[in-house]
Amino acid sequence: MSGGLAVTGLRVAHGKREILRGVDLRVAPGEVCALMGASGAGKSTVLRSIAALQPFSGGAIEVDGFALRPGPLPRESRLKGLRRKVGMVFQAHALFEHLTALENVMLAPVHALGWTRAKARETAMALLDELGVSHRATAYPRALSGGESQRVAIARALAPDPLMLLMDEPTAALDPARRGALGETLRELAGQGRGLLISTHDVDFARAVCDRVAVLAEGTMVELGPAEEVLARPSHAATRELLRGPERSPAG
Template structure:
């Protein structure tokens, strides 16, 4: 597990509307980077492009030597190396409702990576235990609380031992105590050598638990720097607008 996420000159469109307009970003192993911006700024598009879930029209994305090029998303058979390097936790968790927590976590290692079932189960249980949901391994998603479902989703994303973890609005359904616990979990993952890219609108969370912040505005980088500098001493109008908007919410 090693690798830097490199994004250079990233452009993307949705229909005929530009969504990303030349984004540059690096996420190093061991750091947590927040991707921030008002709704529609392009945060989720960045994550989905890195995870090869959406195409992009220009630029490059590289993770630990694996490079994605502009154009249609490659066939899944050509993305196995990327699936080992990048994990994604969706805002809605996206757990398979007919599978238990344990089965959700073992699915990709067995069916995508070809692990023996016993090996996958052992690794999955270790992940679930490390995230505090080991006793819920036999529960179905409908039986899990929001916080439990999120931790199962994190375990599923971590099962292939990816170098980079992507998270889309991870605090949206959490109370303050669970947000703090999540932040501590992310710092622990970063200390283990992963790079984390977190799309979030949660200013307090980003300030407390991330190293750097990139503010997106209309698909472009508006401001970039340490979390404390960007979020307490913003220099750009787009950042000040974002902070004012979140304080009103």
């Protein structure tokens, strides 16, 4: 894998309200970066913009040579290159309830990327096995535990073999043991050469798992650096507030 993620001057507005006011961020292959900030700071908006799930009004986004520009979202047919490079795991997992775990993982490769069902099934089973949930392949989402649902969602995001994995609040509602297991999984994915950008309120998780921390406040990037340094010696008031505030709870 080569390339990485480059976000330059990213601006997003809802009507006259600016959600993001010029965000710059880079994530290299093999790097795990935490995107932190209070609720409403714009973390999910950054992730959704990178994944072309919402338009942005200024700046540029590039993932391994695939560029997104301001304005309306391109048609999905023009986003196949991006879908191969970026996978996203949503906070609520967003699995399709009428499909089994295996069918959820197969969905995008078959319908978005045009794979044969045989190839998609083989890849999906291998991913479910790698993530320790192959025994749940025929289960429907309502029968899965929270941890199992999350691993199926990760498998779904990994099916196209993306360079970049985006995760929105992955430790929300996970107990400490499951947070630890998730951290090990994410470090293994980074070891394969993937870049990971993780929106999180979980300071302990960010310190233990992430290489760098980027802190958003009021739509701008106010602090960026090695996780240990930023979380031990924060230089901005927003970071200090995050470290001592109620949102330190993993469920925040």
